[in-house]
Structures are given as structure tokens and as C-alpha cells.
Amino acid sequence: MTDALGVDVGGVLIVPTDRSEDTELFHARYLERPEMPGAIDALARLARERFGPRMFVVSKCGEATEARTREWLFQHRFFDRTGITLDQVHFCRTREGKAPIAERLGLTHFVDDRLEVLSHLTTVPHRYLFQPSEAEIARFRTFLPAVHRVESWSELAEALTR
Template identity: 55%
Template sequence: MARQRVGQQRPGGTRAPYRGPGRQSSPTLGVDVGGVIVALSGRDEDTSFFGSRPLETPAVAGVFEALATLTAEPFASRVHLVSKAGPKVAANTRGWLTHHDFFDRTGIPEANLHFVRERRDKAPVCQRLGVTHFVDDRLDVLAHLDTVEHRYLFLGGTDARVPDGSLPDWATAADTWAGLATLLRESVPVGERP
């Protein structure tokens, strides 16, 4: 299976900003944790926090710098982490974020960390928060987020591949945080930036 190129999107995937009920007037970014911020050890696990040393799990290359830049502009502190986790993984996630000074390094408020028990439960959280852009490493999660206009499949923190031609027109694939940050900045019109 071939790796999808950064920013590759199927024809017809150009979208206008979502203007549905409850949407905030400003762009808001949602980001998954496992496989997007924290590198996964294998596709059979949701996160690599199941090992004996979860705090040593590496961050995805470039994530701190990219999120710090995006939190400043164009999302102006409207960045939320939305992660599927049970109590143990949620505790490990909080511990990892604290251990790596994530909130200080990125400027994302600690109150913007949200956990759900099922992947599909990310959809109502995103709708409530007015998320306009979401990054996840799972296409099945992105498929549930029909109120999120800009959905990004991140391949840089996993060994996942997208078979040629199988990326839906509503998703954009990226395999580095540098490339993803560029796509996210370019998706927000200058008039909608703070």
C-alpha cells in the first residue's frame, strides 16, 4: 500500500467553512493524542501507554513546535485535545502531558483536554466546542465528525498507510507536523484569523 502524500486530497475535496448551528465564528482546532501527539508503538494498541514506562513514550516529531505556532495563530488558543481513553490511559495521558510540559510548551490551556470513552463520542464534543478542524490518525473517527468541516488524517505518528485512491473527499492526509501545520494555516482565511 502506498503512503498518501502530505496534503493530498481527492478531487472535489475543496470545502467552504462549516456554518451550521452552534459553530463558533472563529476557527477551532481539535487534536487526537495517541498517534498524533504521542507516537504509537503499534497499530494493535490505541496508545503505547500500556507498557511499563508510559512517560518515556516519544512525542511525534515536530508536534510541540507546530502546536505552539498554531495555538498562537490562526487558532488563538482555541485548540482542544479530544482523546478516547479509559481511566488508566487518561491518567497516563495527563501524566505524559505534564511530564513533557506540553501545556507550557504549546500554549494550549490544560482545561482544553477532553476524554471520551468511545471513538464516536468525539463527534458531540467537537460539535459542542465548535471545532472546525480536527486531526486524528484514524479515518473511522474522522468519519463520525460530520460537523467538522476540515478533517485531517495524520499518518506521521503511526505505521498506517492509506491505499491509493481510498482517501474520502472530505479528508486530507498529512504525514508530518510541519506539513500539517502549513495545511491548517492555509485552510483559515486571513479574515477569520484573530
């Protein structure tokens, strides 16, 4: 099996504003939402050193936020800077909807800020919980042993390139 990486958007690629929201792109100034520190450089490194073209963005959102997400990715030159292409971006409407996408793409690694999402990704052997909220951990604590908790993109990149 060839390694393949999936990453979430809100709280992983985009700095969160409010952990109670599913996305960071509801606000009027959504294009100004900053990228998570180190995310772009880490993804470019991971493409060079491990995953090559087998990196994907998988996001749960509604139709309007899907359009805003695409716009944000273009505005921040995400595709040019990471090597990930638009056809490697996938959307679903429910948190559990990420699981069939991950299985279809053959993802071996996934990064999300929601333990609930990672609990559904049973076909993904290496799941990374990125800067989770304590409330999320409290609600889904039983799934914590199945994931690796990481607090930064530099920590994640080091773990994935060892």
C-alpha cells in the same frame, strides 16, 4: 464562526508503537514515549498564527489511560510549551464519542490518525488524517474523500497557516 482545532493524542501527539493499539500509554515505560516530531512546535505556531486559545486535545481512552495521558502531558511540559491548558483536554470512551465533543466545542478542524474517528466528525468541516495505517485506510476507504491526508506536523502546520 471562529476557527477551532482539535487534536488526538496517540499517533498524533505521541509516536505510535503499534497501530493495532488505541493508545501508546499502555506500556510500563509510558512516560518515556516520545512526542511526535514537530508536534509541540507546530501547536505553538498554530496558537500564535491562527487558533489562539481555541485549540483542544480530544482523546478516546479508558480511565487508567486518561490518567496516564494527563501525566504524560505534564511530564513533557505540553501545557507550558503549547499554550493549551488542562481544561482544554477532553476524554471520551468510544471513538464515536469524539463527535459530540467536537460539536460542543465548535471545532472547525480536527487531526486524528484514524479514518474511522474522522468519519464520525460530520460537524467538523476540515478533517486531517495524520500518518494513517494502510489497514485503517482499507477498512474505511469510503470516507477518504472527506479528509486531507498529512504525513508530518510541518506539512499540517503549513496547510493550516496558508
